[in-house]
Amino acid sequence: xxxxxxxxxxxxxxxxxxxxxxxxxxxxxxxxxxxxxxxxxxxxxxxxxxxxxxxxxxxxxxxxxxxxxxxxxxxxxxxxxxxxxxxxxxxxxxxxxxxxxxxxxxxxxxxxxxxxxxxxxxxxxxxxxxxxxxxxxxxxxxxxxxxxxxxxxxxxxxxxxxxxxxxxxxxxxxxxxxxxxxxxxxxxxxxxxxxxxxxxxxxxxxxxxxxxxxxxxxxxxxxxxxxxxxxxxxxxxxxxxxxxxxx
Amino acid sequence: xxxxxxxxxxxxxxxxxxxxxxxxxxxxxxxxxxxxxxxxxxxxxxxxxxxxxxxxxxxxxxxxxxxxxxxxxxxxxxxxxxxxxxxxxxxxxxxxxxxxxxxxxxxxxxxxxxxxxxxxxxxxxxxxxxxxxxxxxxxxxxxxxxxxxxxxxxxxxxxxxxxxxxxxxxxxxxxxxxxxxxxxxxxxxxxxxxxxxxxxxxxxxxxxxxxxxxxxxxxxxxxxxxxxxxxxxxxxxxxxxxxxxxxxxxxxxxxxxxxxxxxxxxxxxxxxxxxxxxxxxxxxxxxxxxxxxxxxxxxxxxxxxxxxxxxxxxxxxxxxxxxxxxxxxxxxxxxxxxxxxxxxxxxxxxxxxxxxxxxxxxxxxxxxxxxxxxxxxxxxxxxxxxxxxxxxxxxxxxxxxxxxxxxxxxxxxxxxxxxxxxxxxxxxxxxxxxxxxxxxxxxxxxxxxxxxxxxxxxxxxxxxxxxxxxxxxxxxxxxxxxxxxxxxxxxxxxxxxxxxxxxxxxxxxxxxxxxxxxxxxxxxxxxxxxxxxxxxxxxxxxxxxxxxxxxxxxxxxxxxxxxxxxxxxxxxxxxxxxxxxxxxxxxxxxxxxxxxxxxxxxxxxxxxxxxxxxxxxxxxxxxxxxxxxxxxxxx
Ligand SMILES: Cc1cc2nc3c(=O)[nH]c(=O)nc-3n(C[C@H](O)[C@H](O)[C@H](O)COP(=O)(O)OP(=O)(O)OC[C@H]3O[C@@H](n4cnc5c(N)ncnc54)[C@H](O)[C@@H]3O)c2cc1C
Ligand code: SF4
Ligand code: FES
Numbered sequence: 001x002x003x004x005x006x007x008x009x010x011x012x013x014x015x016x017x018x019x020x021x022x023x024x025x026x027x028x029x030x031x032x033x034x035x036x037x038x039x040x041x042x043x044x045x046x047x048x049x050x051x052x053x054x055x056x057x058x059x060x061x062x063x064x065x066x067x068x069x070x071x072x073x074x075x076x077x078x079x080x081x082x083x084x085x086x087x088x089x090x091x092x093x094x095x096x097x098x099x100x101x102x103x104x105x106x107x108x109x110x111x112x113x114x115x116x117x118x119x120x121x122x123x124x125x126x127x128x129x130x131x132x133x134x135x136x137x138x139x140x141x142x143x144x145x146x147x148x149x150x151x152x153x154x155x156x157x158x159x160x161x162x163x164x165x166x167x168x169x170x171x172x173x174x175x176x177x178x179x180x181x182x183x184x185x186x187x188x189x190x191x192x193x194x195x196x197x198x199x200x201x202x203x204x205x206x207x208x209x210x211x212x213x214x215x216x217x218x219x220x221x222x223x224x225x226x227x228x229x230x231x232x233x234x235x236x237x238x239x240x241x242x243x244x245x246x247x
Numbered sequence: 248x249x250x251x252x253x254x255x256x257x258x259x260x261x262x263x264x265x266x267x268x269x270x271x272x273x274x275x276x277x278x279x280x281x282x283x284x285x286x287x288x289x290x291x292x293x294x295x296x297x298x299x300x301x302x303x304x305x306x307x308x309x310x311x312x313x314x315x316x317x318x319x320x321x322x323x324x325x326x327x328x329x330x331x332x333x334x335x336x337x338x339x340x341x342x343x344x345x346x347x348x349x350x351x352x353x354x355x356x357x358x359x360x361x362x363x364x365x366x367x368x369x370x371x372x373x374x375x376x377x378x379x380x381x382x383x384x385x386x387x388x389x390x391x392x393x394x395x396x397x398x399x400x401x402x403x404x405x406x407x408x409x410x411x412x413x414x415x416x417x418x419x420x421x422x423x424x425x426x427x428x429x430x431x432x433x434x435x436x437x438x439x440x441x442x443x444x445x446x447x448x449x450x451x452x453x454x455x456x457x458x459x460x461x462x463x464x465x466x467x468x469x470x471x472x473x474x475x476x477x478x479x480x481x482x483x484x485x486x487x488x489x490x491x492x493x494x495x496x497x498x499x500x501x502x503x504x505x506x507x508x509x510x511x512x513x514x515x516x517x518x519x520x521x522x523x524x525x526x527x528x529x530x531x532x533x534x535x536x537x538x539x540x541x542x543x544x545x546x547x548x549x550x551x552x553x554x555x556x557x558x559x560x561x562x563x564x565x566x567x568x569x570x571x572x573x574x575x576x577x578x579x580x581x582x583x584x585x586x587x588x589x590x591x592x593x594x595x596x597x598x599x600x601x602x603x604x605x606x607x608x609x610x611x612x613x614x615x616x617x618x619x620x621x622x623x624x625x626x627x628x629x630x631x632x633x634x635x636x637x638x639x640x641x642x643x644x645x646x647x648x649x650x651x652x653x654x655x656x657x658x659x660x661x662x663x664x665x666x667x668x669x670x671x672x673x674x675x676x677x678x679x680x681x682x683x684x685x686x687x688x689x690x691x692x693x694x695x696x697x698x699x700x701x702x703x704x705x706x707x708x709x710x711x712x713x714x715x716x717x718x719x720x721x722x723x724x725x726x727x728x729x730x731x732x733x734x735x736x737x738x739x740x741x742x743x744x745x746x747x748x749x750x751x752x753x754x755x756x757x758x759x760x761x762x763x764x765x766x767x768x769x770x771x772x773x774x775x776x777x778x779x780x781x782x783x784x785x786x787x788x789x790x791x792x793x794x795x796x797x798x799x800x801x802x803x804x805x806x807x808x809x810x811x812x813x814x815x816x817x818x819x820x821x822x823x824x825x826x827x828x829x830x831x832x833x834x835x836x837x838x839x840x841x842x843x844x845x846x847x848x849x850x851x852x853x854x855x856x857x858x859x860x861x862x863x864x865x866x867x868x869x870x871x872x873x874x875x876x877x878x879x880x881x882x
Contacts, residue, residue, distance in 0.1 A: 012795065028522075030520055031522050031523075032524075041744075044790070045744050045789075046744065048790055049790060050791045051791065051799045053798055055312070056486060057311055057485040057486055058318065058321050058486075059486060059525040059527075060525070060527045062320050062321050062407070062410055063311070063316040063318070063321065063485065064315070064316060065311055085629050085630065087630070089632055110456055110796060111796045117312060117313070118312070120313070121314075121315075121433075124417075124418060125422075129377075129418035129419055129421065130375065130376055132376065133297075133300045134293075134296070134297040134372060134419075134699070135297075135696075137375035140330070140370045140371045141388060146386050147383060150379050150380070150381070150382040154379040154405055157379050157411060157414065158407060184379065190374070190375060190376070
């Protein structure tokens with residue numbers, strides 16, 4: 001199949017970016033979207049042009065490193081899927097495919113389709129852990145956790161940190177990402193002792209990083225590859241209110 | 248003969264004896280001691296966080312944009328521990344025995360025992376850190392079974408065990424970053440090791456955003472850079488996984504052990520085109536209910552469902568009646584290769600076999616199968632577009648795990664003083680074949696429990712030495728060497744892409760140095776890899792410069808090291824004239840095609856030294872005091 005890529009090119013954080021068109025031939029439906037870009041890059045290099053920079057590592061939907069805005073949607077046309085899981089069979093011969101980086105004030109562009117998501121790490125740094133040193137743990141089964149509680153914590157913990165929720169949100173809010181982590185830890189007995197501090201510090205950092213505030217449009221949960229529910233945000237807000245008033 | 252510094256005493260007491268005798272450092276002095284940790288997977292993040300908690304001054308590196316993305320994240324199945332929660336007769340001894348046998352008696356007793364011994368406290372640790380492991384209704388932890396063992400000792404967090412463990416380690420790491428005890432350098436790739444007076448004292452790293460080469464100094468360097476199966480190009484590893492750090496260390500004097508021992512996983516998705524970049528793993532657990540077969544007729548063009556029962560060859564059940572579809576990984580992979588090579592493969596490229604659930608669905612109902620494997624069936628459909636409830640899956644063997652790596656002693660120190668290797672990048676506890684769910688364990692144990700209790704024994708001596716600084720001329724020298732190497736790659740300006748050469752290397756490695764090997768093929772491979780290497784240095788084209796983000800350059804530098812490593816892997820495979828575990832030499836097999844191990848001549852670890860492009864063999868004898876090596880049989 002042949003497609004026409006319209007791709008955002010930007011040499012560095014300070015340069016002005018622009019769209020560039022590339023007609024690409026000889027693709028097959030079995031190729032992943034990233035393999036189609038690889039194919040295009042090989043051609044660019046053969047013509048002595050600079051390769052397009054984009055991100056990936058695991059290419060199986062779990063590391064969260066990939067992330068491209070494709071035809072106006074984070075991670076492309078399907079719900080709950082990462083960019084690396086997208087295959088060319090989702091497009092038709094002759095399609096024009098618009099390819100852009102995540103766009104959010106807190107995610108500055110580094111080059112072409114690569115953005116800096118360290119703001120997400122900064123939120124984690126403010127409390128997404130249990131303060132206990134290696135070597136101090138009690139016997140594992142001494143902490144009993146009901147199955148439904150463990151399952152619920154796992155649902156939230158599944159976040160891969162890709163940032164699609166931010167990219168798709170008109171306010172560029174990181175509420176879904178932050179809520180997922182807070183609810184994972186705060187719902188478990190191990191996390192209870194630092195629950196208030198965690199929710200206050202992490203939500204504060206979210207604001208400091210320049211993420212917008214959540215207005216419950218629900219766009220994020222549609223794109224989230226792990227299907228993290230927006231209910232998490234309401235839960236986080238409740239936890240925050242509680243922490244604020246009762247400590 | 249190499250000395251692994253195994254402590255005295257009974258197996259049960261060795262680790263305790265070791266700790267009793269090793270040197271301690273007082274807390275006030277620890278903060279004067281710097282440690283570089285390269286890698287932020289389970290091994291690296293666990294080590295960096297724990298060393299920082301102990302008070303050392305830690306600098307941690309990874310090539311991804313965040314520590315949370317190390318490839319440990321991709322492990323699905325689970326992590327083993329001898330907790331005996333299922334009351335099914337598990338114990339440290341049994342786990343020790345299973346692991347040693349699973350590795351076909353090519354690993355060290357003392358290390359394997361320590362691995363089993365520390366497994367239970369590791370689960371305690373991860374639970375404390377908030378890992379949402381699967382639970383029973385009553386709240387206790389659940390276990391399941393995994394290949395090669397008869398007890399249930401595998402702990403798991405849905406199909407995302409590696410992710411959950413890694414996120415716990417990453418969080419602990421960031422806790423210490425917040426406490427200003429760790430400096431974190433994401434998007435930094437180690438390019439070389441710096442040694443002062445014969446000891447590891449620093450690294451040169453490339454900032455992948457700006458391209459700048461940077462110097463880092465410390466009292467000791469820990470490599471935790473993961474597996475190198477990307478040497479095959481197509482593998483279950485992440486695209487960025489590389490051998491650069493350990494290869495550069497090898498070239499500076501660290502011995503490389505058992506380089507050719509590579510695990511080929513039997514159930515990955517097959518390659519469908521030349522352009523393919525990665526093979527996705529389908530969990531081994533599918534083999535509990537799926538039956539593996541190929542058509543009895545060579546080149547049968549019919550669709551799977553159109554082939555009648557009596558024309559199907561369930562070759563694993565035929566050859567291994569007692570283990571059947573659950574034969575260990577090396578055996579299942581080899582059997583698939585045998586059928587594919589003989590012309591019975593299925594799929595567009597005739598490179599796959601069927602994994603069929605129709606009978607299980609008939610027997611147990613679709614719902615039960617969906618409950619057990621729903622997420623895997625969904626993943627299969629996402630990637631292939633095929634509904635595996637209706638048609639059998641097509642699967643194929645794929646390069647998956649490196650049992651080999653830098654040689655380390657009992658303290659996890661390489662042959663370079665002050666240089667440690669932990670996690671998948673060392674050779675250690677898995678011998679010639681790794682058991683499922685044992686490597687998340689090994690990476691974690693190395694990082695959290697072993698290294699933090701052995702590095703003090705070395706660092707205590709470093710207190711008296713001058714504080715290493717990057718002004719030393721040796722740093723400048725190594726930095727210049729790295730820069731020259733990078734410029735050399737950029738100056739070739741040939742006509743072929745990096746991926747072209749990587750595909751060529753991958754084909755040879757897969758053909759000659761994967762599931763089965765023979766003298767003729769390996770000798771041919773050595774010649775061919777040299778030809779590709781020459782061609783690479785004459786004809787590769789890397790566009791863009793080095794003072795910018797340049798993904799083509801990153802790939803080229805990694806490939807340059809893989810090309811050299813490929814030579815060593817083939818040399819090692821050629822040298823070992825026996826079949827053991829994943830290393831199957833066709834010359835050494837029974838009439839029925841089973842492996843023939845040679846304990847008299849090869850009960851040793853092969854550790855290779857590097858000298859200007861030549862490899863010299865050193866040996867570490869393996870002695871078995873507690874388990875008598877037996878023939879592995881799964882018939
Ligand atoms: C698909 C898959 C599934 C698996 N499933 C299981 C399972 O169910 N159970 C099990 O026990 N094991 C499993 N394994 C194996 C297990 O996941 C790995 O062996 C283990 O996680 C390795 O951990 P590590 O810390 O050694 O390396 P990794 O997690 O790979 O980390 C390597 C780190 O080194 C860094 N790095 C690498 N090179 C450089 C460089 N040059 N400069 C700077 N940094 C560098 C990387 O950025 C990364 O942070 C699986 C493996 C794969 C591929
Ligand atoms: S919440 Fe979902 S979309 Fe947002 S970072 Fe996590 S996985 Fe990605
Ligand atoms: S590359 Fe890892 S999630 Fe897409």
